[in-house]
Amino acid sequence: MRARACPGLRYHSATLGxxxxxxxxxxxxxxxxxxxxxxxxxxxxxxDPATGARATPIYASASFxxxxxxxxxxxxxxxxxxxxxxxxxxxxxxxxxxxxxxxEGGVGAIATASGQAALHLAIVSLMGAGSHIVASRAIxxxxxxxxxxxxxxxxxxxxxxxxxxLDAWRAAIRPATRLLFGETLGNPGLDVLDIPRVAALAHxxxxxxxxxxxxxTPYLLQPFVHGADLVFHSATxxxxxxxxxxxxxxxxxxxxxxxxxxxxxxxxTLTEPYAGFHDMVFAEESTTAGFLLRARREGIRDFGACMxxxxxxxxxxxxxxxxxxxxxxxxNARLIVAFLATHPLVEAVGYPELPGHPDHALAAKxxxxxxxxxxxxxxxxxxxxxxxxxxxxxFFSHLANVGDAKSLVIHPASxxxxxxxxxxxxxxxxxxxxxxxxxxxxxxxxxxxDLSRALxxxxxx
Amino acid sequence: xxxxxxxSEVYVYTGSKPPVRTQPSxxxxxxxxxxxxxxxxxxRYFAHHGKNVLAVDLPAHGRSxxxxxxxxxxxxxxxxxxxxxxxxxxxxLVGHSLGSLASLECAARHPERVEKLALIGPAxxxxxxxxxxxAAQRNDHVAxxxxxxxxxxxxxxxxxxxxxxxxxxxxxxRLLERTKPGVLHADLAACDRYRAGLESAARVRCPxxxxxxxRDLMAPPKNAQGLINALPDVKVVTVPECGHALMAEQxxxxxxxxxxxx
Numbered sequence: 001m002r003a004r005a006c007p008g009l010r011y012h013s014a015t016l017g018x019x020x021x022x023x024x025x026x027x028x029x030x031x032x033x034x035x036x037x038x039x040x041x042x043x044x045x046x047x048d049p050a051t052g053a054r055a056t057p058i059y060a061s062a063s064f065x066x067x068x069x070x071x072x073x074x075x076x077x078x079x080x081x082x083x084x085x086x087x088x089x090x091x092x093x094x095x096x097x098x099x100x101x102x103x104e105g106g107v108g109a110i111a112t113a114s115g116q117a118a119l120h121l122a123i124v125s126l127m128g129a130g131s132h133i134v135a136s137r138a139i140x141x142x143x144x145x146x147x148x149x150x151x152x153x154x155x156x157x158x159x160x161x162x163x164x165x166l167d168a169w170r171a172a173i174r175p176a177t178r179l180l181f182g183e184t185l186g187n188p189g190l191d192v193l194d195i196p197r198v199a200a201l202a203h204x205x206x207x208x209x210x211x212x213x214x215x216x217t218p219y220l221l222q223p224f225v226h227g228a229d230l231v232f233h234s235a236t237x238x239x240x241x242x243x244x245x246x247x248x249x250x251x252x253x254x255x256x257x258x259x260x261x262x263x264x265x266x267x268x269t270l271t272e273p274y275a276g277f278h279d280m281v282f283a284e285e286s287t288t289a290g291f292l293l294r295a296r297r298e299g300i301r302d303f304g305a306c307m308x309x310x311x312x313x314x315x316x317x318x319x320x321x322x323x324x325x326x327x328x329x330x331x332n333a334r335l336i337v338a339f340l341a342t343h344p345l346v347e348a349v350g351y352p353e354l355p356g357h358p359d360h361a362l363a364a365k366x367x368x369x370x371x372x373x374x375x376x377x378x379x380x381x382x383x384x385x386x387x388x389x390x391x392x393x394x395f396f397s398h399l400a401n402v403g404d405a406k407s408l409v410i411h412p413a414s415x416x417x418x419x420x421x422x423x424x425x426x427x428x429x430x431x432x433x434x435x436x437x438x439x440x441x442x443x444x445x446x447x448x449x450d451l452s453r454a455l456x457x458x459x460x461x
Numbered sequence: 462x463x464x465x466x467x468x469s470e471v472y473v474y475t476g477s478k479p480p481v482r483t484q485p486s487x488x489x490x491x492x493x494x495x496x497x498x499x500x501x502x503x504x505r506y507f508a509h510h511g512k513n514v515l516a517v518d519l520p521a522h523g524r525s526x527x528x529x530x531x532x533x534x535x536x537x538x539x540x541x542x543x544x545x546x547x548x549x550x551x552x553x554l555v556g557h558s559l560g561s562l563a564s565l566e567c568a569a570r571h572p573e574r575v576e577k578l579a580l581i582g583p584a585x586x587x588x589x590x591x592x593x594x595x596a597a598q599r600n601d602h603v604a605x606x607x608x609x610x611x612x613x614x615x616x617x618x619x620x621x622x623x624x625x626x627x628x629x630x631x632x633x634x635r636l637l638e639r640t641k642p643g644v645l646h647a648d649l650a651a652c653d654r655y656r657a658g659l660e661s662a663a664r665v666r667c668p669x670x671x672x673x674x675x676r677d678l679m680a681p682p683k684n685a686q687g688l689i690n691a692l693p694d695v696k697v698v699t700v701p702e703c704g705h706a707l708m709a710e711q712x713x714x715x716x717x718x719x720x721x722x723x
Contacts (some may be wrong), residue, residue, distance in 0.1 A: 019721035031610025034619070043628075044620035079506035080623040081712055083671035089625035107626035107635050173620075259524075279477040285505075287498040287523060288635040291628060296626070 006450055036103060036218065037323045042097030045316070058313045059091040062421070077278065078285075083096055088301055092309035096316050100239070100249045103218035103319075107254030107289045110296055111247065111312055113213060115234025116142055117305035118248030122210055122230055123179065124303065126267060129155025132176040136163035136193065138186030141417045142210065147181075160428070161303040163191045164358060169198055169208070180207055180267060181453050182396075184223060185215040187365075188412050188436045189350050189429030190378040192359035192366060199227030206262030214238070215372045219326040224253040228368065230291070237403025239374075240318035241325050244313045250295065254288035269294055277300075325405065325441060330370030332447060333439040339448050340377050345455045349377040350429070373439040376403045378431055380459060386411060386433050389458035395442055395450045405442035407447055464546040466520075467539060469527030473547070474516040476508020485576070486549045487723060489516040490541065492558030493648030494608065494640040496523030499557065502712045503719060512723070515547060519560075521583070521644045529647035533559070533655040537566035553577040553723050558680060559652050559710065564589060565688075568669075569661035570669075579670040579685050579719060582677055584684035587657025588650045591698050597646035605637035606644055614676040614704040622709075629709055662691035669695045670722040672707060672715060674697070679705035696722065 033041065035141040045056045064083040066072030074080040083089050097109040112118040123133070135147055137160035145157040152453055163182050171265040173180075180202040182193040183425045193211060206227035223231050233239055235247040257263060258270040265271075270290045275350035277297050283290035300306055318325075352363035352371045363371050376410040379386050390398050391431065396409040410416060410432050425431070439447065462475045474497040481484070491502040497504070498517035508514040519536065520527035530536045540563065544552055554578050556564030561583035568575040595701050597603035609630050610618075622629045639644065669692045673682040682699060689695055698718040703711045 029605065031609065033606075039619075041662070042619050044622075046616065046621045077505070077509055079502055079509060080716065081502060081622075083625060091625075094625040095620070096624075098620040098622060098628050101628035101631055102620065105630065105631060107632040108624075123654070149713055220706075254632060257639075273477065274571055281477065284474060284524075285498070285501060286494055288632050289637065292626065 002158040003090055010068040010136035016429075018437055022206055026174070031295045039099070039102045040322045041320050044095040056092060056095045056313065056316055058309050060115065061287065062086050078130050078280075084161035085255075086309065087304055087306045088296060090306075090309045091314070092316075093307050096307075096312040096319075097249070099316065100218075100233070100235075100317055101251055103222075103371050104213075104251045105224050105253070106223055106231070106251040108250050108341045109251040110290045110292060110300060111235075111249055111307035112300075112371050113307055114246045115212075115232060115236060115248040116146065118147060118232035118234075118250040119143055119212070121250055121295050121305065122232060122301070123151070123156065123222050123293060125299050126208070126268060127156060127178040127269070130176060131156050131178045131182055132174050133158040133179045134169060134172040134177055134189070135160055135180075136182035136186060137161060137424070138163050138189055138191045138429065139181075139183050139212065140187045141412075141419065145419065161192055163198075166194070166201060168198055171253055173207070177205070177207060179210055181210045181212075182222050183212040183215065185352075185372055185374075187215070188417075188434065190359070190371060190375055191429070192216075192352050193456060194362055195223055195226040195228050195366065199229070199439050201329070202229075203262070205263070206260065208256045216367070217322060217326055220330070220367055220372060224255065226259070229253050229256040234424040235315045236401070239322065239331070239403075239407055240315040241403065242314075242318060242321065243401055243404035243406065245314045246309050247311045247315055252289055252292045256291070258283045258290055264355040269298075274298070324328055328441050329367070329452045330440060332441070332444045333373040333375065334370070336439055336447060337375065340449065343455060345380050345459050347378050349373045349375070374436065376430075376434050376436045378433045379435060381433070381458065386435065386458075389454045390437065392454035392457035394453070395447060396437065402436075402438035404438060405441045407442055410436050412436050464543070466542050466546045469520055469524065471520065471543065471546070472482060472518040473525035473543075474498075474500075474504060474514070475506045477512050478508045478514070480547070484511055484513050484626055486513040486515060486547070486552040488543065488552045488554050490515065490518065490536075490540070490556040490560030490564050491517075491522070492560050493652060494522075494558075494605075494637045494645040496636065498523070498636065498707075499587070499708055500555075503555075503708060503716050506601070506716055507719075507723070513549070513625040515543070515549075515552070517543060521647075523639075529644045530651070531647060532651050533562045533566050534570075534653070534657070536563035537570050540564070541571050542568040544574055550574070551576045554721065555581065555723075557581040558581075558583070558587075558598070558705065559648050562652065562658065564654050564659065565665065566655075566661050568667055572664075573665045575667050577664060577668050577670075577723060578723060579672065580688070581707055581715065583671060583688055584675060584680035585662065586656060587652040587658075587684070587689045589679055591651040593654060594646065597649050600642045600646075602638070608637055608679070609618055609643065611678045612705040613710060614674070614702055616702060617704065617710050619686040623712055629706070633706060633709065635685040659687050659691045661705055662688045662716045663691055663693070666720075667694070670718065671697045672718050673697065673699045674703035674705055674707050674710070675699050675701045676703055677705045685720045721723045
């Protein structure tokens with residue numbers, strides 16, 4: 001009776017948060033479920049029982065007092081629930097973890113020091129040396145570095161595939177494969193990951209699908225509804241929304257059966273006794289959240305890439321306005337895409353809502369609320385003209401980030417993707433003239449004026 | 462641990478501890494559409510505090526094979542078979558919801574096998590709404606949503622889970638979604654049809670603990686009053702601001718009540 005096995009089930013599940021434009025088809029006797037907008041403000045948080053503080057307090061404490069020896073021992077041994085030490089869990093971070101789990105429709109989450117830490121935590125919780133990953137080749141340069149250069153040193157290899165080529169995904173799967181990984185919207189070409197088909201392929205082979213949902217956030221896409229098993233975010237981007245912190249979130253759907261017939265034997269970290277925690281078998285300890293148990297009880301404990309409660313507080317503030325901001329981000333992006341698509345100095349605007357984009361139809365299906373606010377286009381002309389364009393911009397800040405309330409611009413070939421060879425750049429859809437924008441919340445007329453002026457400057461010979 | 466009970470393989474969670482002959486044994490019996498993992502904290506505590514724990518996946522649930530048992534009475538007669546398979550003469554029974562009815566009936570029918578009885582979220586009778594039964598019969602996801610929506614107090618539906626980072630209702634929904642077709646309906650129909658609760662309660666000879674959630678909508682506390690009145694040796698603990706999913710909503714309150722009793 002899994003959610004994805006119910007084609008009639010829409011975004012009205014008890015935990016997914018209803019999207020306001022979809023009327024509930026169920027009778028009034030059905031329990032009320034908060035909308036996504038409401039969960040963005042309230043999920044995980046309650047007025048502080050000690051002080052009545054309405055905002056989630058920053059629990060800036062490394063440790064938490066153990067009421068007595070027996071209670072303390074029970075906390076350490078997972079016989080009681082609670083906080084012990086802020087590397088393992090922290091009350092402020094826990095509110096954030098519950099909130100993203102609620103928005104994604106998952107069973108829980110772990111807040112990490114960065115999005116990269118979340119990706120690393122997912123991988124090392126599932127596999128060790130000798131394992132293999134199949135990943136989309138259209139991913140963030142930092143993720144590509146981890147998979148292509150760093151993890152092989154620890155015995156984990158990755159095959160990169162064209163995310164649009166299902167046969168390539170299939171052909172790349174080996175007996176040692178333990179994970180399929182892609183971004184909901186590829187970086188920087190906005191390749192739309194066909195989550196239903198890639199997830200089905202993964203499940204056919206007893207493997208989970210991990211999606212980096214940073215560009216979409218739960219406002220635009222809930223990957224678990226479409227079959228993904230794990231999701232992570234760089235919360236630095238749209239979730240926090242103001243470019244003030246670095247943080248990551250790893251979310252478990254609770255849908256994958258780690259000990260199921262097709263997966264059996266592939267995930268000993270979850271299905272065999274772990275000597276590092278009293279021979280706990282994580283998938284037996286928690287039927288739905290064995291993955292998160294392992295990730296917290298080993299990965300966060302031992303690798304230690306936890307989130308600071310100060311960071312969690314900032315991200316919580318951002319998430320309160322996520323639906324408002326994302327709607328405006330998308331509105332602004334659409335207006336700018338329309339402007340650039342007809343500009344004589346611009347070619348190849350890569351936004352999936354444009355009819356010429358290879359994923360236009362898929363985007364209409366998976367991303368009806370919009371394709372986000374990060375996209376790329378190519379400037380006609382020389383590299384020098386591209387440089388003049390960036391330097392002439394006033395409101396678009398030239399920096400290496402996306403998902404800020406302020407508009408941003410970057411030249412991927414010389415920055416985020418500079419370690420990639422020209423051939424790999426081309427495979428990822430990047431040219432020397434590619435410009436990536438992250439459209440912010442300024443008035444769209446001002447942004448279009450800014451772009452128009454910069455294009456004029458670039459066009460001067 | 463895996464046992465063969467009545468010809469089918471059954472999974473039993475033991476807290477990663479082997480049984481010790483000299484220790485008392487506690488059997489945890491889950492409710493409709495659930496499995497052993499709803500007892501995670503409580504069962505692990507007792508496994509590491511001097512008890513042999515058998516948190517069972519009932520037939521056709523979780524990791525257990527076999528077919529779903531069709532009635533509370535059938536479940537009550539199955540529990541002694543489980544004890545036989547585990548080579549245990551007498552055990553303390555802890556049941557939740559449907560599991561509380563099965564444990565109650567077992568204590569009435571097989572008093573020689575039951576030392577103590579703890580009923581969590583019980584009611585007698587335990588009628589199930591027609592909408593829920595219908596949805597479960599159709600294997601419709603709505604059944605999972607109704608149970609999840611009705612099983613938590615209003616405050617906990619927005620979070621504040623005692624287990625860091627876990628989203629209570631999401632976890633509950635995912636567990637129900639794993640139920641094999643037909644099993645949830647069999648469980649709910651067994652609850653709905655069970656009528657012997659008050660008579661059986663009067664036949665119980667062992668000490669009994671009843672733990673109620675003050676905000677329980679699935680098995681409202683007032684529906685347990687007849688049981689409480691009929692049980693000859695009973696203690697009652699009511700957990701304030703708590704719905705039907707007591708072990709998840711208020712794990713420490715449930716554990717502390719069980720510790721004081723078992």
